[in-house]
Amino acid sequence: MVKQTIQIFGRIKPNKKTTAVYSVDNEEQTGASLEFVVPRDLADGFVNNKRECYKFRFQKVFDQATKQEEIFEHIAKPVADSVLAGYNGTIFAYGQTGSGKTFTITGGAQRYNDRGIVPRTLSYLYERFSQDSNMVYTTNISYLEIYNEVGYDLLDSRHEASRLEDLPKVMIMEDPDQNIHLRNLSMQQSANEEEALNLLFLGDTNRMIAETPMNQASTRSHCIFTVHLCRREPGSATVRRSKLHLVDLAGSDRVSKTGLNGQLLTEAKYINLSLHYLEQESISTCRFAQRVALIKNEAILNEELDPALLIARLKREVLSLKEELAMVTGEQRDDQLTVEEIQKLEKQVKAFLDDTDPDFTLSLGPDMRKIQYCFSLLKTMILDKQVRRNRHSDGQESPAATGMQEEKEENSHHSAAEVDKLKEMLQQRDNEISILVKMLKKEKKRAQDAAAQLTSIPTDQRASTMPLLKEGSVDAASENHGGRAAQHMKRGPQLSMGKKEAFETFIRDHKDNLTIEDNKSLLKQRSAETRRLREQLNESRDRITELKKQLEMRRRQRAAHGVMGNHKDSEEEDDPVEENLRKHIEQEKLAYKSTIDHLKALRTEMEHLQLLLERAKIKIHKDFHQWWSQEASSLQESESGATARCPVGSPNGALQPSSPGTPGFRAPALSSTMRGSPAGDPNPDRPGSSGQEIRSITPRSVPAWNNISLDGKVTDCTPLSEWRAIATSTISSSSFPLTGDQQTDADILAFIRARQNLFSRAGPP
Numbered sequence: 001m002v003k004q005t006i007q008i009f010g011r012i013k014p015n016k017k018t019t020a021v022y023s024v025d026n027e028e029q030t031g032a033s034l035e036f037v038v039p040r041d042l043a044d045g046f047v048n049n050k051r052e053c054y055k056f057r058f059q060k061v062f063d064q065a066t067k068q069e070e071i072f073e074h075i076a077k078p079v080a081d082s083v084l085a086g087y088n089g090t091i092f093a094y095g096q097t098g099s100g101k102t103f104t105i106t107g108g109a110q111r112y113n114d115r116g117i118v119p120r121t122l123s124y125l126y127e128r129f130s131q132d133s134n135m136v137y138t139t140n141i142s143y144l145e146i147y148n149e150v151g152y153d154l155l156d157s158r159h160e161a162s163r164l165e166d167l168p169k170v171m172i173m174e175d176p177d178q179n180i181h182l183r184n185l186s187m188q189q190s191a192n193e194e195e196a197l198n199l200l201f202l203g204d205t206n207r208m209i210a211e212t213p214m215n216q217a218s219t220r221s222h223c224i225f226t227v228h229l230c231r232r233e234p235g236s237a238t239v240r241r242s243k244l245h246l247v248d249l250a251g252s253d254r255v256s257k258t259g260l261n262g263q264l265l266t267e268a269k270y271i272n273l274s275l276h277y278l279e280q281e282s283i284s285t286c287r288f289a290q291r292v293a294l295i296k297n298e299a300i301l302n303e304e305l306d307p308a309l310l311i312a313r314l315k316r317e318v319l320s321l322k323e324e325l326a327m328v329t330g331e332q333r334d335d336q337l338t339v340e341e342i343q344k345l346e347k348q349v350k351a352f353l354d355d356t357d358p359d360f361t362l363s364l365g366p367d368m369r370k371i372q373y374c375f376s377l378l379k380t381m382i383l384d385k386q387v388r389r390n391r392h393s394d395g396q397e398s399p400a401a402t403g404m405q406e407e408k409e410e411n412s413h414h415s416a417a418e419v420d421k422l423k424e425m426l427q428q429r430d431n432e433i434s435i436l437v438k439m440l441k442k443e444k445k446r447a448q449d450a451a452a453q454l455t456s457i458p459t460d461q462r463a464s465t466m467p468l469l470k471e472g473s474v475d476a477a478s479e480n481h482g483g484r485a486a487q488h489m490k491r492g493p494q495l496s497m498g499k500k501e502a503f504e505t506f507i508r509d510h511k512d513n514l515t516i517e518d519n520k521s522l523l524k525q526r527s528a529e530t531r532r533l534r535e536q537l538n539e540s541r542d543r544i545t546e547l548k549k550q551l552e553m554r555r556r557q558r559a560a561h562g563v564m565g566n567h568k569d570s571e572e573e574d575d576p577v578e579e580n581l582r583k584h585i586e587q588e589k590l591a592y593k594s595t596i597d598h599l600k601a602l603r604t605e606m607e608h609l610q611l612l613l614e615r616a617k618i619k620i621h622k623d624f625h626q627w628w629s630q631e632a633s634s635l636q637e638s639e640s641g642a643t644a645r646c647p648v649g650s651p652n653g654a655l656q657p658s659s660p661g662t663p664g665f666r667a668p669a670l671s672s673t674m675r676g677s678p679a680g681d682p683n684p685d686r687p688g689s690s691g692q693e694i695r696s697i698t699p700r701s702v703p704a705w706n707n708i709s710l711d712g713k714v715t716d717c718t719p720l721s722e723w724r725a726i727a728t729s730t731i732s733s734s735s736f737p738l739t740g741d742q743q744t745d746a747d748i749l750a751f752i753r754a755r756q757n758l759f760s761r762a763g764p765p
C-alpha cells in the first residue's frame, strides 16, 4: 500500500495581453512556487486584507510557453505507468471557465500538436502494450458527463442526441462505504489506439452536439474519460485491473450550476470582482489546489484471481498430482500416447536440444510413458549420428558431403521459414486488396450518388451546391475513417438549395475555415510523405532480399570450394565478404525499422488530423443550423412587426451589421427573407425560390421582392430593378434611406450586404 498526497501542478494559460503580475520559481528544493503580486494601493482599493503577495506551492508550475508534450511527460506519463503496474490513477483539471482545462485534458480542436493528455496517454498505453509480449492486456473505455448531478453516457453510438437529455442516463449511487457506483454506463472494448481514439471522438462529438447556447455543457459539466485496464500473464490466474480517470471539471466559476456546493462560486465571484484587472481570475483556483494537496491517498495494487483461470490451474494441478501418485505407487498408465502428445514431445525434445543454455530442462511431468518416449527419441538420434560417422570413417561419405547434408537441412529449414513469411505476406496483400476493393466500391457509389444529385440540379446551381469540404483524396480518406462523424452529419435532413447556398457563404467566412484548409493541406503533405516512405520501405525490402541472396550464394561457393578441396579450412575461416554482406543486411534492417516507426507516427498524426477535420465539419454544421434558426426567428419577429407598422422614410445613421450569432463569423447576416423568389424573377429556379425553407420558418408565404421595403417592412414601393441596383452597388450607410432604429437598420445593411454577396457570386440575373 502506498500513501501519498495528491500531486498538484499549475499551468498558466498563454495570454498576449497579460501584464506581468505573477512570478514562477521552479528551482525551489521542495517543489515550485507561483506568486501573484498585487500593488498595495490597488490591493487597498479592492481587497480587504491588504496583502500584496499571494504565494502558492506546487509540484511544478508550467509557464505560458509550455507545450502539450511537456505536460504529458511530466504529469500524465508517470500516472499511466502506475496504471500499467496495476494502480488506479486520476488526473483532473480544475480552473475557471476558459482557463484551458479542456485544452489540457482533451486538447485543442485544431492542430495535431495541440492534442492533450487523453490522446497522448492512449498512444502511450498502446505502445507499451505492444512492447510487452509477456502480458495480455485488454482495454475498455467509458466516457461520462455529469450535469446537474445527473450522469450521461457519452459513448452512445445511436447518433440521435441533439440534447444532453437524449443521451442514456447514468445512475450515480453511493454505497455505505462511500464507494461510488455507476449504473448504465457503457464500457466499450478498444483493441487498439485507433479504436480508442474513435471512442474519444464519438464522446466529444456527442458532447458538442448536445450542447446549446442555453446549456453550455462544457463549462458547466464534468466529463470523465476512463480507461479500464486488465493485465494478465498468459496461463496465470492472477489479473491486475486498474483504471485511469481523466477528468475535465466544470469551470470553477460555474460549479454551483453542476449541483455542487456554491461556496467556491461565492469565493470566485468575490475574487473576480476585486482582481479583475489582473485578467486572470486565478487565485481561488490556487487556493483550491493548496487544499487538494493536503489530501492523502492510499494506493492499492488491484490484483485478483480470475476464478475461471484458477479452476483451470487447479484442475491441471490435480491431474499432475494424480500422475505423480500413480508413479510413486507403481500404478502406471498403460494407455498409448496420442498423436498430439507424441508431436508435442518431439517438439519439446527439439527445443531442448537446440537450446544452448545448460540449465534448460525438459519438463515432462511424472508420466513414465512420456519419459520413456523421450529417452527412445534421444537414443534414435544418437544412433543415427553414429551410423553417419561410421559411414564417413568407412569412406562412404566425405566430411564435406556431411557438411553439405547439414547445410541442406539448414537450408530447407530456412526455406520453410521463407515460405511461411511469403504466405504471411500473401495474406497481407489479400487483405490490402480486399480493403482497396471495398474503398473503390464505396467511392464508386459516392461518385454515382453525386452524379445523380448533379443531374437533378439545374446547371447554373451546380457550382454552389457542391458538398462541404469534399475534395480530393483527403476527404475520401477522412470519410472512410471518421464514419461515425459522417453519420452524425448525414442523419440531419438534406439542405434545400437556398440553404445550401447560405451554408456555402457561411463556411467560407467561418472562423475555423482557415484551420480546416491548413489541416487539409497538412494531411495531403502527410499522405504524400507516407507514399514516399512506403516506396522507400519497398526498396529497402528489395535490397535486403538481394543482399540475402548474395550471402546465400557466397556460402554455397565457399562450400563448393571446400568439397573440391581447394581450400580445406575455408568453411571455418572468417570470410570478409560474408561479414560485409551481413553488416549491410543489419544496416538495411535498421533503416527498414526506422522507416516503419516513422510511418507509424505519421499514421497516428493522420488519424488525428482526420478526426480534427471531422469534428470541425460537424461544428460548422451545428453553428450553421443554430445561426439559421436564429435568423429564421428574428425574421418572424421583424415580419410580425412590419405588418403592424407602416413604412416611413428615416434619417441616416451610423450602423453596425447584425450579429450572425456565431463567434468569429464574419459573413453578413443572411436574412431568410432574401431567399424569397422575386415576383417575375426570370430565373424561378434560383436557390430558395421553391420556398421550401421559407415555409418552414414563416407561417405564410414569403413576401415577393418588390413587396419588401428597405426597413424590412411590407410595402409595394421598391421596384425590383432598383433593388438589384442597390444590391450590386457599394454599401454605405449614407446610400440608403434608413429608419433610425438601430436594430432594424443593422438588419437592412446586413441584408443588402448578403444580397450583394450572392449577386456578386452568382453573376447578374
Ligand SMILES: Nc1ncnc2c1ncn2[C@@H]1O[C@H](COP(=O)(O)OP(=O)(O)OP(=O)(O)O)[C@@H](O)[C@H]1O
Pocket (backbone or CB within 6 Å): 012, 013, 014, 095, 096, 097, 098, 099, 100, 101, 102, 103, 104, 108, 109, 218, 219, 220, 249, 250, 251, 252
Ligand atoms: N495552453 C494553451 N495554449 C493555447 N490555447 C489555449 C491554451 N489553453 C487554453 N487555450 C485556448 O483557450 C480557449 C479556452 O480553453 P478551454 O476550452 O480549454 O477552457 P476550459 O477551462 O475548458 O473552459 P470551460 O470551463 O468553459 O470548459 C480555447 O480556445 C483553447 O484552445
